[in-house]
Amino acid sequence: MEPVPAEIARIVSETSFSGVVRADLGDGRCWSVAAGPASRRFGVLNRPDTPFGIASGTKGLTALTVMSLVEDGTLNLATTARSVLGADLPLVDDRVTVEHLLGHRSGIGDYLDESELSGVDDHVLRVPVHRLDSTEAYLAVLQGFPTAFPPDERFAYCNGGYVVLALIAERAAGVPFADLVQQRVCGPAGMTGSGFARGDAPPEGAAEGYLVVDGEWRTNVLHLPVLGSGDGGMYAPAADLAAFWSALFAGRVVAPASLAVMVQPRSDVPEEGRRYGLGFWLHRTSSVVMLEGCDAGISFRSEHDPVTGRTLTTIANTADGAWPVAAALAALYGLD
Template sequence: MEDGLDVVARDTGFSGVVRVDRDGQVFAKAYGLAHRGYGIANTVDTRFAIASGCKGFTALTVVSLMEQGLLTLSTTAREVLGEDLPLIDAAVTVEHLLAHRSGIGDYFDEDVVTDLSAYVLPVPVQCLLDIEQYLPVLDGYPQKFPPGERFSYCNSGFVVLALIAERVSGVPFHDLVRQRVCEPAGLVDTDFLRSDSLGERTAVGYLQVDGEWRTNVFHLPIRGGGDGGIYTTAADVTALWRALFAGRIVSPDRVAEMVRPRSDVPAESMRYGLGFWLHETGGAVILIGGDAGVSFKSVHVPESGTTHTVIANTSEGAWPLVRFLGV
């Protein structure tokens, strides 16, 4: 496997980490540069952004609040939002939002935004540091269809979930994720970092603009939110899967509810539960993220404990290796 990975990585200019956990054995290898300007190489313990892979963390945070009795699946967004975001249908529930079946309008509609090199945020990126600062960005998008009617992937829905979690708990969302997901799972290298202050052992995201490699610092919120932007390592991703299915983050019954298919998504050859993608026929559970300077996929099979993770600090870099691994 390693020789084949090396060939694909060389031929595609892969920059990132590949990790495979299988039968008690770990294979992990790093390629490319964490910082192109200073020639700093990626290592197996480099931290990377995982874009929408963050949605699993948001979902687990919300479900942990359910276990505390602060929310239920049937809690409506309106109960918590009050008069904010008035275009969200009064019938939209937490379950609709977790399952991408809310029908709310999306500030970052991936059916519309297809060019990852474009500068698409409607406000300066430094204005998106805390979750409440997303309110003006989320506002003004009409409901697309009645809640529950069908699946439609929605980034806004997970920012709204972060708002809901923050308001019902009284704890800032980023702290909530750390307390309710990272700490019980033992994720020592996972956190929401500022893009202008990443710190050591963290990969800068790159994309090609006008024929040259540029960082993604002007493309994404300065600090991630409910829909994306957490930083982690390949080892911490494995630890997340293990903690999830060991019931250390939320109870096994809640985990089973989260990985129960709510929607078939033929366009993606997958299904969707609550915050997690699911294999179209088998038992694998999946996290995926892609954005300007970020690409990530991790596939975990609970029955065997096998995990494949590919994580890259370029927009498309992970996908050739994902295809090579067949996950």
């Protein structure tokens, strides 16, 4: 392991960062630093190998799962959502396709519209969180949202669209969505410590996500679905993200031609200073590819430069703790 750069050590200390930072430099060298509590209740500290929730970072793995089903002919990018959903979610436009959903260009109404939130810690689901224990169970929160705009008119980030993708994948393959992700992405990528788990039964050693409630630190277990689906809910240690990017660009998850389709810019997103492909955020000018997630008690960013092989990952078990460190990390290595 390389020494932690002084600038990163300083920001970790000054911001009371709680999480893990890891840099894989593309030439066999890497460094990592862990800080803060994994469990405030039991006095357990974060470690470099601690699994964390990655929130919307899950979407990239959902997209790859779907693309692998496209590769084997189970689905097609032109497959309509309606052809798989049947009578469910009748407000989803009949013209919406898998490709629209992957690129956040479907126009469907969103059960979790982030533009309407003052902060991710404030979100309250429409049903008790313990009822969301399968992908099919999400029908209860997905229904009732009218179309926002015609398919492919524009980009609009849509959490619900990725749950619809999970429903489509699960029904088309006849395999539970969490198992599909494990079989088609985590396994081939060598992500041995990653996967879905219930929030009330997290992986061994996983960091608890924290937010402040009435002036006290509380876990996020009452703020998130008990079991995630296509738009979030996976756990991963930082080292698995390095394994993921390496395997992905080596063609071990989907074929290089499929990956090229996924990282082709489909939308400019000026408010984010980035572009978007199919399941991945893309740097505004370079070939850098990103996964990012934010939720109650979770903030996460992992970015990979396929030219240099460099991977930078920051995971925190608070909703905003990752951002100052991730920005400094990107600036340090010229990925900002």
